[in-house]
Amino acid sequence: MTPIAIDASAMMQGLYCILPEILIVATALFVLFVDLILPEENRRILCGVSIIGVALSLFTVFAMGPGKISGFSGAVVHDGLGAFFEIVILSACALTLLMATGYSEWEGTHKGEFYSLLLLSTSGMMFMAKGTDLMTIFLGLETLSIPIYVLVGFHRHRMSSVEGALKYFLLGAFASGFLLYGIALMYAATGTTKIAQMVPMLYDARLAASPVFLAGVGLLLVGFAFKVSLVPFHMWTPDAYEGAPTVVTAFMSAAVKAAAFAALIRVLLLTLGGLQPVLWKVLWVLSVLTMTVGNLSALVQNNVKRMLAYSSIAHAGYILVGMVSGDVLGGQASLFYLLVYAFMNIGAFGVVMLIAQKEDEGYDIDNLAGIGFKYPALAGLLTLFLVSLGGIPPTAGFVGKFYLFSAAIKHGYIWLAVIGVLNSAASIYYYLRIVVYMYFLPAKGEVPVPRPPRIAFSLALCASASVVLVLGIVPSSVLEFAERSVLSLLM
């Protein structure tokens, strides 16, 4: 055999393409190393180091711009879509880390392992968002998942945390199997794992109708549906979200969902050209089921964390509405909504985290009674996030839902939009129920004293709140960015 000729410039280009990921992995390793030499009481620095790493990576993403760079013989690509999702994921990670400064203090998670797992998971998400080879997407998904399983169970002494982690792990491993089997079948049908090489083959009617390929796409969809918790693959969500340390729940609900949707959007938008007649029905049913089951289950929850878990299921359904039509308009709406959702959901979890005194018992809705006028800033922020989650103007949640449903209507999926709007109306009940508890119900006994937020924590809340408000009033620039991102994929 001839020795492998190494093309240095292609290698450099590849490394440049994954520079943001390299920075995150390097930060994770650095955190582990610093953890070793740092005395116990100075562990707080680790959080700062992680935040700096994430900020550097975010800066790199912006500096690289939306230009298309592909690397490693087409295994990854840095394009508009990748950049958009990297920004969403890194922002979610940064917000989580800012909140972790306070949370770790109360719950004792100032550990090198905690931060490095969070960062490694983030790197997996970024690979997933950028992967153009199904192999990269699968490995990204695994790199994302394994640290998350551990983080869910990080409170080893709490029963609910361990239970959530075990459930998530077992079902997650099963779902990864589905995904991998799907990829294997798609490979068997096309002879390649690269999406770009698969797409032109799909216009060949014989392949698009080939049972092996369709079975592969179906299994792939199951794997992704599990990660974004679409009904009926959502069974793990409430338990895992409730059991996990609340910062991890916030991170999971925003970033994991964004990463899985990124890969799903890339695969679906590209392949839908050939598969749309078959796939839209599946997506339609999944979307309707997810919205309805998520919202109906959320209606009856008394634990705020569990309620937000069901609400996050419902939101996955809304986001899927944008993907049923499978073109630029819907894709743009999904992207915009994912960004907005990350900020409003992390914000909501952040406020709830401050009010709840301890994990498990602190999240009962009764605990919120009487908070409203005693702690106006916190209650106001929570109201803002909930109003946005419910989709009431002038918040970003309203704009996001408006674009999602109007994309569905423009493509003639009137019923889908009607069901979506009805669901959205029903969801307002349980979001406003919390607001009613805060402002109009007297406290049973003492009003709990929320934890005093650190500066970093307040910063995270203010940042989320301003994004929710600003995008609710002037969404055009981000919408344009989302549109360019989707277009960059289809070009």
Place this chain on the structure above:
Amino acid sequence: MEPILFIIFGAIAVGGAIMVVTRKHPMSSALYLILTLFAVAALFVLRQAHFLAAIQVIVYAGAVMVLFIFVIMLINVPENKLPMERLTGLRLLGVVAAGFLILESAILARRFAMPAGSTADAGSVQAVGRALFTDYLLAFEITSVLLLAAVIGAIALAKRKI
């Protein structure tokens, strides 16, 4: 010759897999699993994937199964304490579903010809190594990050005090 060997090893693999799920004692299940893994390795050899066959034996039948057996021996549940498995309706349904899956795969396999991709030396050590360090370099590197994450995770969960 090849089809006959395929049928023999395929039958051993499937038979072993059935024994894994039907044995009462976990130790016999584990031993049958090793048999299945060896038979699958033989199937890989028949497909000219020698490297994969070696890895299958070394990693799965070797390292992973040794761990399994260690754990079973360490936990050491006495014979009479083993949980009784009953044939419930759900399990019967599972068997029926498995039957359908096999039928479906058989139909698929008949209707569908594999693309002629694998040449004689695509499965050799050189070819796999070359692919790993050229086309799949990134996948190879992400795997190392994944393994690191798994190690850190295992320590975070299992160590007495972190």
